[in-house]
Amino acid sequence: MSAATGKRGVDFDSYIAERSTQFSGRVWVFERIHDWLTQPSSSRLLLLTGEPGSGKTAIAARLVEFSRFLDPIIAVVAPRGGFWTPNGRHRLEAMRRLGAKSIAALVVADRELAWQILALNTEKAHNLKERALEVIRIYRGLVDEDASRSESQFAFYLDEAALVTLGICYERVPRVGGGVYHPILRRLETFTDEPLRSAIKDHEKRAGMVLDLEKKVAAVVNKLKERGLVSPYLRSFVVARINPLRWIKGEPPPLEEVLKTMRERAGKFNVEKIRPQDLAGAAGPPDEGA
Numbered sequence: 150m151s152a153a154t155g156k157r158g159v160d161f162d163s164y165i166a167e168r169s170t171q172f173s174g175r176v177w178v179f180e181r182i183h184d185w186l187t188q189p190s191s192s193r194l195l196l197l198t199g200e201p202g203s204g205k206t207a208i209a210a211r212l213v214e215f216s217r218f219l220d221p222i223i224a225v226v227a228p229r230g231g232f233w234t235p236n237g238r239h240r241l242e243a244m245r246r247l248g249a250k251s252i253a254a255l256v257v258a259d260r261e262l263a264w265q266i267l268a269l270n271t272e273k274a275h276n277l278k279e280r281a282l283e284v285i286r287i288y289r290g291l292v293d294e295d296a297s298r299s300e301s302q303f304a305f306y307l308d309e310a311a312l313v314t315l316g317i318c319y320e321r322v323p324r325v326g327g328g329v330y331h332p333i334l335r336r337l338e339t340f341t342d343e344p345l346r347s348a349i350k351d352h353e354k355r356a357g358m359v360l361d362l363e364k365k366v367a368a369v370v371n372k373l374k375e376r377g378l379v380s381p382y383l384r385s386f387v388v389a390r391i392n393p394l395r396w397i398k399g400e401p402p403p404l405e406e407v408l409k410t411m412r413e414r415a416g417k418f419n420v421e422k423i424r425p426q427d428l429a430g431a432a433g434p435p436d437e438g439a
Contacts, residue, residue: 221254282319284312285312288303288349291345300340304340307340328385329385330362338404359408366384391414392407393411
C-alpha cells in the first residue's frame, strides 16, 4: 500500500511463488547474472531472452526471491582469515537455501563493532541454546584478538557469565539439556578480572563438570522412564531434587562445590521412592532432547 495515496498496490507474491515453485537447473544463467553484477566493467543492461516456455518468467521470479535478501549485511575481518557477520546469519542461510553465490556486505575494519551490534541487536536469539552459542562465538573471537584483556571488560557484550559456560556445553554436546542448569549457573557465575585466556579455561572446566553431571542426571531420567514415569519435566524434576541451593538461605557455596554435590546426589538417587504423584507439580524447562 502506498503511504502517499493510500491505494493498495498489485500483489505479485502468489504469482512469483507459483512461477518459482520447484525451480531447478539453469545454473549457468545465474552464474552469468552473478558475473554481470560483480564486474564493474559490465554493461549497465543485461537482456534475458529465450523461446516461449524456456523459463524466462521463472528465472525472473527466482531473482525477485533473491532480491528480498539484498539488504547489506555487516561483515568484519576474522582474526584467522575470512569474515564474520554479527547481523546477517539468517539472511546468509536464506540465500544459501535459494542457491545464491554472493550477498551484499558492508565490510568494517573495527571488529569491536561486531560485538556492539550483537549486544544491541533487537533480533535476539530466540532460545537459550542460540544465545549461549552466540556468546561463546563472541568470546572465542575476543580471545583470538587479544587474550590478555580482562573478562569483565566485555560483560556488556557477553550478557551473562553462565552463557559462556553453557555455550561450551552446547559446542561439545549439542543436545544437552542446558535449560535446567542455567538458573544454577546464572546465580553462581560472575565475570572476573582474570585475562580472557585464563577465564575461558575456568569456563571450560565448569562446562566439563556440567556435562559430567548431565550424564548422571540422564541415567536417573532413563531409570524413571523404565519404571513407567513419563513427563516432559523429568530432567527438571531430578535436578530440582538434587539441587542444594534451594535449602541455602545465606551465601551460597562456589559453583564447583555445588556441581560436585549434585553429581554425588545424582549417583545416589533412589528412583524406587518416586511416585507418579510426585511429578504432578514438576515444572521448569522441558527436556530439550525430547
